[in-house]
Amino acid sequence: MNESASGKHRLVVLTGPTAVGKGTVEAQLRAAHPEVWVSVSATTRAPRPGELHGVTYWFVDEQEFAAMEKRGEFLETALVHNMAHYGTPLKPVLEHMNAGIPTILEIDLQGARRVKERAAELGLDVVYVFLAPPSFEDLIARLASRGTENEEQRQKRLETAKVELASEGEYDVVITNDTVEHAAEELWNVISREYA
Structure with missing residues (x-):
């Protein structure tokens, strides 16, 4: 096993701007490598069509989210696009x-x-x-093609994306999502180095 100096495996954190295809790449990765466990976040936003409680997200109301946060049950929390809270439950991450x-x-x-x-x-x-x-224009097209946000929400997400893209240099590894298959393969290469 490839373990860190502390003897523990490294957690892989995947991020990127809105609509870049994080969920699609992650789904492709899991289809090819079902042994990978992806943390299920909690959120206060409403489910989108096809999303399942406990599978896509843990859908909770603002009151329950605040209570979980107060109890220290999250690895991290964030208010995203000034619209909804998201958080990563800590216990299952550590267990896996x-x-x-x-x-x-x-x-x-x-x-x-x-x-x-x-x-x-x-x-x-x-x-x-x-x-x-691959480009900001590609990101605009992806966001528009999703059809999950209205025009005002799309504009908010694009403004956020500009800021997010500027932070690329903060990360250990950058993968360009030119094709889902290629991006998932590159992500697996990162994961397999940590858990081979």
Whole structure:
């Protein structure tokens, strides 16, 4: 096993701008490598068509989210696009890592930064991966083609994406999502180095 100096496996954190295809790449990765465990985040936003509670996200209301946060149950939390809270439940992440199961978080930029803040205090070794679009124009097209946001929401997400793209240099690894298959293969290469 390839383990860190502390003897623990490294957590893989995948982030990138909105609509870059994080979820699609992660789904492709899991189809090819079902042994990978992807953390399920909690969120206060409403489910989109086809999303399942406990599978896609843990859908909770603002009151329950605040209670979980107060109890220290999250690795990280963030208010995303000033619209909804998201958080990564800590306990299942630690359980999977301690069992030697390849563990990945697919989160937004704010969440990745909060993981960086808490990683040392929790004794977590982390490799940070940034998924980038081939171009900003490609990102605009992807967001429009999703059809999951109205025009105002799309504009908010694009403004956020500009800021997120500027942070690419903060990450250990950058993968360009030119094709889903290629990006998933590159992500597996990162994971397999940590859990081979």
